[in-house]
Amino acid sequence: MxxxxxxxxxxxxxxxxxxxxxxxxxxxxxxxxxxxxxxxxxxxxxxxxxxxxxxxxxxxxxxTRLCAPVRPQRPVPARVGGEWTGLDPGLVRGTDDGVVLPAGETALTATVGVLALFGGQGRHAGYTPAVLWRTPEGGAVSLILGPAIVTHDEFDGSRLAVEASVEDSRVARAEVDGSLEWADGARDGFAAAALPAQTRPLERGEELYIDGGTLGEFEVRVGAGA
CATH class of the missing domain: 3.10.330 (Vcp-like ATPase; Chain A, domain 2)
Structure with a gap:
């Protein structure tokens, strides 16, 4: 679903x-x-x-004009690279919202992976692709989620892969344990993100294409958004 x-x-x-x-x-x-x-x-x-x-x-x-499929009300536990952090829920955007360059910035990096969602009693409810946009200095700009939530029944525990490319050239590939062992310490909340792979700096006007396979795909242009 x-x-x-x-x-x-x-x-x-x-x-x-x-x-x-x-x-x-x-x-x-x-x-x-x-x-x-x-x-x-x-x-x-x-x-x-x-x-x-x-x-x-x-x-x-x-x-259809897509919004963020969910908007968490609490900080989102996220494993970025190999470290856990809490992402401000105010960073969440949808795939049609674009990504804005903050004043004074000329490029952003994108850290790609998935957001896992949990329902009652911590049971897995679904996944969606996730992209954390940051300044070259590491400041978080936005967390794009979507395009859709794909529910738990579509998965068998196999590893998940999310690829990012620019002009048909791959710039990052995230592989995530589909058994959710990475999220064992965060399953008491509504959501947790695994973001293991980062792109090179992407400049204004470059288009990043995200392919999550079963999870869906989307494209976003750096500097196009509100």
């Missing part, structure tokens, strides 16, 4: 939806995506089928 958060073209508000057959089906319930993810796996599956059966709207996927 693939879940997204998107801007509704009919009302302009953020809404949860599911992706199927190239379209986004707006979820008709009142719960947000984080609320659904924190419930039981059966509840999440029921909500998916409810969205397909009775969507509030249907939008072609490539025409």
């Amino acid at each position: 693939r879940w997204v958060t998107y801007l509704s073209p009919s009302g302009g508000e953020e809404r949860s939806g599911v992706v199927d057959d190239g379209c986004v089906f707006g979820y008709p319930g009142e719960q947000s995506l984080p609320e659904l993810l924190e419930q039981s796996r059966d509840t999440l599956a029921d909500a998916f089928h409810k969205a397909l059966a009775s969507p509030v709207e249907i939008i072609v996927e490539f025409e």
Whole structure:
């Protein structure tokens, strides 16, 4: 199952939806995506089928304005390289939000990997690609999540790979233990990130392409965003 958060073209508000057959089906319930993810796996599956059966709207996927699929309310535990840190939830952006260059900066690095989400009793709920953008000095600028949350039932514990490339040239490859052993110390929260691979400095105008395989893909231009 693939879940997204998107801007509704009919009302302009953020809404949860599911992706199927190239379209986004707006979820008709009142719960947000984080609320659904924190419930039981059966509840999440029921909500998916409810969205397909009775969507509030249907939008072609490539025409959908995607938001960050989840917006954590607490610092996000993240293993960046080989060290644990806490990322400010205010850094979170969606794949359609772009990445802004802070004043005075001419380049940013991207550290790539995944965000794992956990539901009730710390059970794995799903994954999404994650990209931490930082200044050359290491200052965090933004944490891009998405395009979608791919739920736990799509994975068998195999290693996950997220590749980053610029103009068909690979600049980073992240491999993450699919058994989630890396997250054992962080599973009492809602989310944890593994970000093991960093790109070279990327300058304004360069486009970074992220390919997460089953997790989805997206492209973002450095310096294009708000």
